[in-house]
Amino acid sequence: MMNTIWIIARKEGAQMLRSQRGMIWLLTFSGLLSAFSLLLVSNTELSLLDNAQVVYMMAGTVMAAGALLAAILGSDAYAGEKERGTLVPLLCAPIAPNTLLAGKILGLLTAWGVMFAVATPYLWAVGASGQNLGAALFYLALFGTPVALGFGYLAVALSARTGSVLASLLGTVTLLMLAASPLVIGPGLRGTAVGRILDAINPFAGALNTFDSVIIDSDPFSAQTSRLILVTVWLVLCLLAARRSAARPDFQ
Amino acid sequence: MKIWKTLFPVILSAFLFVSVSAAAQAPVALDLQPGGKNPASPVMGDHLQFWSTITNTGETPIEGLVAWISLVEIDPGNEQPVDLEDWSAHKAVTGASLKPGQSLRTDWPMRLIKGGDYRVVVSVTDRGGRQVYTSPTVQFHVRQKPVLQAGRVLPVAAAIPLLFIGLMIFNNTRRRHGNGRL
Numbered sequence: 001m002m003n004t005i006w007i008i009a010r011k012e013g014a015q016m017l018r019s020q021r022g023m024i025w026l027l028t029f030s031g032l033l034s035a036f037s038l039l040l041v042s043n044t045e046l047s048l049l050d051n052a053q054v055v056y057m058m059a060g061t062v063m064a065a066g067a068l069l070a071a072i073l074g075s076d077a078y079a080g081e082k083e084r085g086t087l088v089p090l091l092c093a094p095i096a097p098n099t100l101l102a103g104k105i106l107g108l109l110t111a112w113g114v115m116f117a118v119a120t121p122y123l124w125a126v127g128a129s130g131q132n133l134g135a136a137l138f139y140l141a142l143f144g145t146p147v148a149l150g151f152g153y154l155a156v157a158l159s160a161r162t163g164s165v166l167a168s169l170l171g172t173v174t175l176l177m178l179a180a181s182p183l184v185i186g187p188g189l190r191g192t193a194v195g196r197i198l199d200a201i202n203p204f205a206g207a208l209n210t211f212d213s214v215i216i217d218s219d220p221f222s223a224q225t226s227r228l229i230l231v232t233v234w235l236v237l238c239l240l241a242a243r244r245s246a247a248r249p250d251f252q
Numbered sequence: 253m254k255i256w257k258t259l260f261p262v263i264l265s266a267f268l269f270v271s272v273s274a275a276a277q278a279p280v281a282l283d284l285q286p287g288g289k290n291p292a293s294p295v296m297g298d299h300l301q302f303w304s305t306i307t308n309t310g311e312t313p314i315e316g317l318v319a320w321i322s323l324v325e326i327d328p329g330n331e332q333p334v335d336l337e338d339w340s341a342h343k344a345v346t347g348a349s350l351k352p353g354q355s356l357r358t359d360w361p362m363r364l365i366k367g368g369d370y371r372v373v374v375s376v377t378d379r380g381g382r383q384v385y386t387s388p389t390v391q392f393h394v395r396q397k398p399v400l401q402a403g404r405v406l407p408v409a410a411a412i413p414l415l416f417i418g419l420m421i422f423n424n425t426r427r428r429h430g431n432g433r434l
Contacts, residue, residue, distance in 0.1 A: 018423060027416040034409035041402045051297070053338060053365070118412065125408040129401060130297065216363075217341040 004095055005103045012073070012107020016114055025072075029065055029115060033122040036061060040126060051130020055123055056215045059140045060208050062119040064180050066112050066148035067204070071176055073111055074155025074242075075168035077104045078249045082163050087249065101156070101246040105239075108152040112145060132215045139214050143207035143227070146235035150203060151176055153238035160245035179204035203234035279310025284374050284387035287359070296367055296397040302360040304374040304387055308350035316379025320344040321360045326391075327368045338365050367396030 016022035040054055081087035090100065120137065127133040151172055158168035182205040185195070199205045206227040213219040287301030294300060302321070308314050321343060323334040336343050340362045348356055360374070374387040
């Protein structure tokens with residue numbers, strides 16, 4: 001079983017590291033981070049920002065890009081196989097649904113790991129002379145991973161349920177845009193009653209608030225417990241949805 | 253009788269003066285001092301600490317006391333209140349109560365985000381009163397610091413996309429050669 005999971009995960013991971021599509025994504029992602037870093041260096045007003053503020057902004061961007069990639073790969077997981085005509089042979093093969101799902105999930109995790117590795121030098125470049133760079137990397141891994149993977153699992157669930165890459169992608173990306181709105185909404189709007197409620201149930205906002213708390217305010221781990229529970233619950237719920245849908249994928 | 257005619261206005265004036273003075277005296281005394289360990293010439297990224305002491309100088313307890321810190325930038329041509337969002341996680345003390353004569357000492361940590369001249373003040377009000385009392389201000393200057401080093405950002409920003417372009421070319425060439433052999 002482990003061998004089967006490993007084979008599927010390697011195939012999924014190879015899409016990221018060897019295929020033209022994966023390389024284009026990584027090039028786009030690194031281009032985005034490069035443009036962001038250069039903008040911070042060249043703009044006099046933005047360059048007044050403290051390192052910690054820059055690292056916080058970049059950590060949020062990396063998490064958003066990771067969630068977007070997870071949504072794309074997750075949407076392709078079952079519906080893409082169906083559209084390429086490879087889902088039926090895959091379902092006929094002696095592979096348990098959970099094994100197939102585990103392989104796909106491991107592939108998502110590999111893709112996120114590659115993105116994290118690509119983002120690390122950028123975070124170092126903008127934040128090495130400031131504070132809490134180590135904490136930023138640690139919390140990006142601890143909170144960014146469940147948030148990004150959660151969107152991937154949700155996309156897998158929609159992909160298996162609808163059998164359409166477009167429908168899955170549309171649904172997940174719309175939800176992701178809604179969840180990532182705290183990146184562009186100012187603290188004033190987020191301070192309203194509705195904003196606070198959204199913050200309390202939105203895992204993306206929870207992770208962002210943790211980045212703010214630990215990178216800028218140097219708050220301890222104990223202050224992040226409720227947000228850690230929030231992102232863990234998000235991950236588990238999305239995993240359950242993916243597991244349920246993947247047990248009976250739409251292949252007709 | 254003459255003495256009474258002379259003394260009565262004097263007594264009345266004295267009584268009125270005491271009454272008006274008592275009414276005009278603020279029931280709250282506020283003091284604000286910079287922390288002893290604050291750097292003499294702070295630079296962006298440094299941490300400052302301010303200590304406020306709020307004393308109930310009235311004769312009745314103060315309930316539902318709210319104290320908050322405000323920061324104002326006073327650079328010529330750029331005078332404006334500062335949003336403390338990134339400067340401080342500790343922006344207010346709420347719900348405290350003070351008995352007559354009791355004091356509340358609070359520290360206000362602050363991280364310096366931007367260079368310039370600033371003035372900090374602590375304000376206090378309570379649930380029942382309609383007045384806002386302010387402390388004396390403390391002024392400080394934050395020295396500018398270049399926070400992003402172009403010498404470190406530029407190589408990373410250029411090298412990583414180039415690395416992926418190189419990998420794409422390498423993969424394409426290998427694939428073409430592999431297909432050629434087939």
